[in-house]
Amino acid sequence: MFAVLARLSATVALIALFAVPASASAAQPIADARALPLGTTVTVEGTATTPSGAFESSFYDKGFALQDRSAGIYVKTASDLGVRPGRRARVTGVLTDSSGLLTIVPSANGVALGRWGAPVLPEPVRTAAVGESTEGRLVQAIAKITKPVENDLPYGHKVYVDDGSGEVVVFVNTRTGIGVGRLAVGDWVRVVGFSSQYSDHYEIDPRFSRDVGVVGGF
The missing domain is CATH 2.40.50.140 (Nucleic acid-binding proteins)
Structure with a gap:
């Protein structure tokens, strides 16, 4: 019984780490999101390819890049979420232009970090x-x-x-x-x-x- 409860607790903890509101839109391929007009709210999932804040000296934020099988995109965040390459993430936010670069600015609680996986190969x-x-x-x-x-x-x-x-x-x-x-x-x-x-x-x-x-x- 205790072993079953322990496994159940671990499963719940993993789900909570990647939890999103039940009403949230289904994630779309990043390539599809990139094709939408600026100002559109999108939800994407992928694997981080850059660490939080690596480009802060010129991007003026502490964000990170996210990539799936279809494409990649930069996620602008004001705070350092401690993301490193290989971390899974689900992001809901608004498409914006940052000096020519297409980015997502997350909504409140719009970034859900998931499990660690294999880093994306260049x-x-x-x-x-x-x-x-x-x-x-x-x-x-x-x-x-x-x-x-x-x-x-x-x-x-x-x-x-x-x-x-x-x-x-x-x-x-x-x-x-x-x-x-x-x-x-x-x-x-x-x-x-x-x-x-x-x-x-x-x-x-x-x-x-x-x-x-x-x-x-x-």
Whole structure:
């Protein structure tokens, strides 16, 4: 009897961790949500790909990115929810534009954190392909640094890379603590990060020091 009660208690605790009001709308694929007009209230579920607050120095919030099989999107939050890559989440909120980047601003109690799972693997992309079709996803590119690292403090640093298909900006946010002093023009680097947009240009935003590494010449 005690064993049965213990298992039941554990199950209830897990359900509560991912609980949403019974009246809440069913979650929709993130790709479908992205196609809706700004101001629309949406509910999506997915796996976190960036840690809470990693991009705070330029995003001005403590949010995180969420991805499912169809697409990805950034969730803007004022408080640090302690989300890390691999954490499941269900989000209900309003679609907004943040300096060109499509985001969700959650409603009150609009973020429900779920179980931990396998981290999302980055999608290999050509540098010229980083754009609206990849925005919101975790991506990976191998490319050559084409210009000296540009100081854009206090927000971060800009690293320009090109794999031969076209140049893209890798924006290294100050909050990530990623060092750029070792990076030089001509280096080939492997970059993993959030496919983002700022104003009229697209970029890759790495999350951790391991997301940027020199891989040698080609």
